Amino acid sequence: MIKRINIEPGTVIRGRWYGGEYRVIALLGSGGTARVYLVEDIPGGDRYALKLSTDMAGIDREYRILARLGPMDNIPAVLYRDDCRVGGINCYFFVMTYFEGENLKRVCEAKRMQPKTLVKIAAVTAGICLWLNRRGVFYCDIKPENLVLDKRGGGLCLVDFGGAVKEGEAVVQFTPAFDRASWGRGQRTADEGYQGFAILMMLAEMLLGGLRDTGMGFDALLDTIDKSQLSKGLKKVIIKGLKKDCQSLEDLINSLSNTADLIPGGKQRRRQRLDVAINLALLASIAFFIMVIAVIL
Amino acid sequence: MDGKLKTPMQLREIIVITDGRSNIGDSPAGAARIAHRKGIIVNTIGITDSDGAEEPFVELDGIARAGGGICDIIPLPRLGYSVQMVTRQSIQMTIERAVSRQLQKITGCSMEDIPPDSRARVLEYIQRLGDEVDLKCVVALDCSGSMKNKIRTAKNSIQDLLISLKARKGRSYLGMVAFPGGDGRDSRVVSTFTDNFEELAVKLEGIKAGGPTPTYAGIMLSSRLFEEDNLGLYPAEMIAQRQIEAGEHLPQGGNENPFIL
Incomplete structure (x- = not known):
């Protein structure tokens, strides 16, 4: 159904029930059942991301989850939802904060990131997940x-x-490369072990690349990681984590943070500015999450 | 079709996976209509060689329409994802329709006519039901000659579907039909309903591609798998397997669907 929906930039999406109006600026991305557009609200002109789908239940679910979590720096905040008709088809949408920036896949493709930065990114991701888990959202x-x-x-x-x-x-909703069940390493159910596996796979993929084909099998995957150029400590954390079925995110955050400290990061003659900026931001996030965890516990 | 939701509820789905048009036997949409009248939902997945070439797949859209299901056209690498999405969405849609119909009866308006904020609670209920309902699903796989280099991916996708279904709260059983069935048969039961991953994997190994595309026969045999199951006197899996393999005439009538939409 979503394939038949085509919204040109400049089109105005009008909410059926609550009177919201948004002008489409560009298509940001499209998935299996939904599309995300960059929009500006009328008349304000503020920029937001608008997620639109023909799947009523799916849109409602996602909106409900985000609305319940409330505004937070690391996740989109929702501010409006409604129905609309596009080309004679009933559609459902919600509007959320637009994060201006690149996703990590594109960042990694565009430039070589320092291992230290990537390990910290993995640790922060685990931190965000843990924070969400404590609020009942996996x-x-x-x-x-x-x-x-x-x-x-x-x-x-x-x-x-x-x-x-x-x-x-x-x-x-999952991507085989980061899904433990696709690698034959456990069930496809939401728990910290599932998330831990995905985070470590993401880290390995960002560090090494070319690990997305689950056809190679789990043993070959471990072998590839083991034979790579990565530091011994880092390899050990990743391989041990992937092998162990159940792992708490807290342990993962700890071992990742410890590993990150051991990786030399300042020796490069010309460290790129983005890396420095990210490092600072991540340090702040890690501190924040350690604090949050401490408070929760 | 009296719109009643009876408990214990059980959903019945057929997923037809093919890469082309039916070229032998009756109209597949007709078979889907017959199945749908018995309370079975028929979904279709078409594998394209090039993205966007949907022309040969009008037939699949027609089958899904007649079977009350969903049609998805995808390139081969997306098959695994598609099989799961189609199954999940079909479950959701089937329940949504049933609830919506009840809603229409009681309040006179459909889900569309309720503002999103009020609709939320009903949708939450539908979603929970979708995860808790028992499911019986038959995958009807096109094993014609053109599928030769796609069979491996298809097998993996079917195994992967069972992994996903087993993570649901409700019980899930997967059956499997191949069309054509090899040795000159137009269709064959590869596996009766099972929730055993290893058992399914072994049975899937026996599938080989070759021959024409008798989609009608594939859908008919798939829906018969449910009928046999309805008798419930003996381990239904065993009877179905034996009788269908022996080509015996199947008893008709007297079977009440536990889930009528």
């Missing part, structure tokens, strides 16, 4: 495409909550 579709480095805030943002579920529920 984010499972963890992959570089779903993490955005926000240009303005400088922080790491988790987008696309279409795949978020409750603890123990079936994981409905």
Whole structure:
């Protein structure tokens, strides 16, 4: 159904019930059942991301999850939802904060990131997940495409909550490369072990690349990681984590933070500015999460 | 079709996976209509060689329409994802329709006519039901000659579907039909309903591609798998397997669907 929907830039999306009007600026991305557009509200002109789908239940679910979590720096805040008709088809949409920046997949493709930075990104991702878990939301579709480095805030943002579920529920949205069941390493259900596996796979993929084909099998995957150029400590953390079925995110954050400290990061003659900026932002985030965890516990 | 939701509820789905048009036997949409009248939802997935070439797949859209299901056209690498999405969305849609119909009866308006904020609670209920309902699903796989280099991916996708379904709260059973069935048969039961991953994997190994595309026969045999199951006197899986393989005439009538939409 979503394939038949085509919204040109300049089109105005009018809410059926609550009177909101948004002008489409560009298509930001499209998934299996939904599209995300960059829009500006009328008459204000503020920029937002608008997620539109023909799947009523899916849009409602995602909106409900985000609305319940409330505004937070690392996730989109929702501010409006409504129905609309596009080309004679009933559509459902909600409007959320727009994170201006690139997703981690594109960032990694564009430039070589320092291992230290990537390890910290993994630790912060685990921190965000842990924070969400404590609020009853298990984010499972963890992959570089779903993490955005926000240009303005400088922080790491988790987008696309279409795949978020409750603890123990079936994981409905996943990417095989980061899905433990696709590697034959456990069930496709939402728990910290599932998330830990995805985070470590994401880290390995960002560090090494070329690990997305699950056809190679789990043993070959471990072998590839083991034979790579990565430091011994880092290899050990990744391989041990991937092998162990159940792992708490807290342990993962600790071991990742410890590893990050051991990786030499300042020796490069010309450290790129982005790396420095990210490092600062991540340090702040890690401190924040350690604090949050300490408070919760 | 009296719109009643009876408990224990059980959803019945057929997923037809093919890469082309039916070229032998009756109209597949007709078979889908017959199945749908028995309370079975028929979904279709078409594998294209090039993205966007939907022309040969009008038939699949027609089958899904007649079967009350969903049609998805995708390139081969997306098959695994599609099989799961189609199954999940079909479950959701089936329940949504049933609830919506009840709503229409009681309040006179459909889900569309309720503002999103008020609709939320009903949708939440539908979603929970979708995860908790028992499911029986038959995958009807096109095993014609053109599928030769796609069979491996298809097998993996079917195994992967069972992994996903088993993560649901409700019980899930997967059955499997191949069309054509090899040795000159137009269709064959590869596996009766099972929730055993290893068992399914072994049975999937026996599938080989070759021959024409008798989609009608594939859908008919798939829906018969449910009928046999309805008798419930013996382990239904065993009877179905034995009788269908022996080509015996199947008893008709007297079977009440536990889930009528």
